[in-house]
Amino acid sequence: MFDAQREACEAAAQAGGKVLLSYFRKLDPATIEEKTKNDVVSEADRASEAAIRAELGFRFPQYGFLGEEGGGSGNEEIRWIVDPLDGTLNFVQGFPHWCVSVALWDAEGAVVGCVLDPLREDCFTAVRGGGATWNGRPMRVSQQAGLDGAFLATGFAYQLGDRWPRFNAALNRVFPRAKGIRRAGSAALDLAHVACGIYxxxxxxxxxxxxxAAGVLLVREAGGALTDWEGGQGWFDSGNLAVGPRGVQSELVAELVK
Structure with a gap:
């Protein structure tokens, strides 16, 4: 089920990844723009999104599209949600940690999703009700039982703004219990790495x-749990997300909600 959509998702991510590899560490600084303070976009982002959109439009012209750079168009009931370059700041600085994220969503949520790390040739894919794979092999979240001794990922950006005190307070509670916390700068790739058991x-x-959009499906289909910071299901609208194996995730939320 959804085989054609999964193939389109993977093909589009690969098309975007190919474009990005051609730009990495070769960007003309004049083509890098600041959308808002410390939030940048480059010609690589736009070229990747164009390649992804062309691939998806050819295969499924009836679906809508929402991209980080070009915005939304077409059918909003079923549409592709795309980040053509997640980790743009890493990319423009030459830091080798970034990815492409492509997902198809309908009224019930994510249908298929792909997170591609072109530099490492890692392709993470999931299908609703069909499981998740890492380079074609089934993947599962880790067997870590709880928050104590867990290896975690997090993220924070300049745009966090007035939410920083809340994040900082939560970090202070989580930090003493974790084995390690990493902030690598690509949310989609962090979610993929939870899904395959790295984090x-x-x-x-x-x-x-x-x-x-893609990462949450990877985590779910790999056996993980996800909620917002209050333990509810408002994470898509709020963008506040806590994920992991069930024991870790529940104890993580207990710290975040305080």
């Missing part, structure tokens, strides 16, 4: 739909 959990505030 034991992940938490962040203020994510956008394109940041999480």
């Amino acid at each position: 034991d959990g992940y938490f962040e505030l203020g994510l956008k739909p394109w940041d999480l």
Whole structure:
């Protein structure tokens, strides 16, 4: 089920990834713009999104599209949600940690999703009700039982603004219990790394739909749990997300909600 959509999702991510590889560490600084303070976009983002959109439009012209750079168009009931370059600041600085995220959503949520790390040739894919794979092999979240000793990922950006005190307070509660916390700068890739068991959990505030659209499906289909910071299901609208194996995730939320 959804085989054609999964194939389109993967093909589009690969098309975007190919474009990005051609730009990495070769960007003309004149083509880098600041959308808002410390939030940048480059010609690589736009070229990747154009390649992804062309691939998806050819295969499924009846579906809508929402991209980070170009916005939304077409059918809003079933549409692709795309981040053509998640980790743009990393990319423009030459830091080798970024990815492409492509997902299809309908009224029930995510249908298929793909997070592609072109530099490492890691392709993470999931289908609703069909499981999740890492380079074609089934993947599962880690077996970590709880928050104590967990290896976690998080994220925070300049745009966190007045939410910083809340994040900082939560970090102060989580930090003493974790084995390690990493902030690598790509939410979609962090979610993929939770889904395959590299990380034991992940938490962040203020994510956008394109940041999480594919990753949340990866986590769910890999056996993980996800809620907002209050333990509810308002994470898509708020962008406040806490994920991980069930034991880790529940104890993580207990710390975040205080």
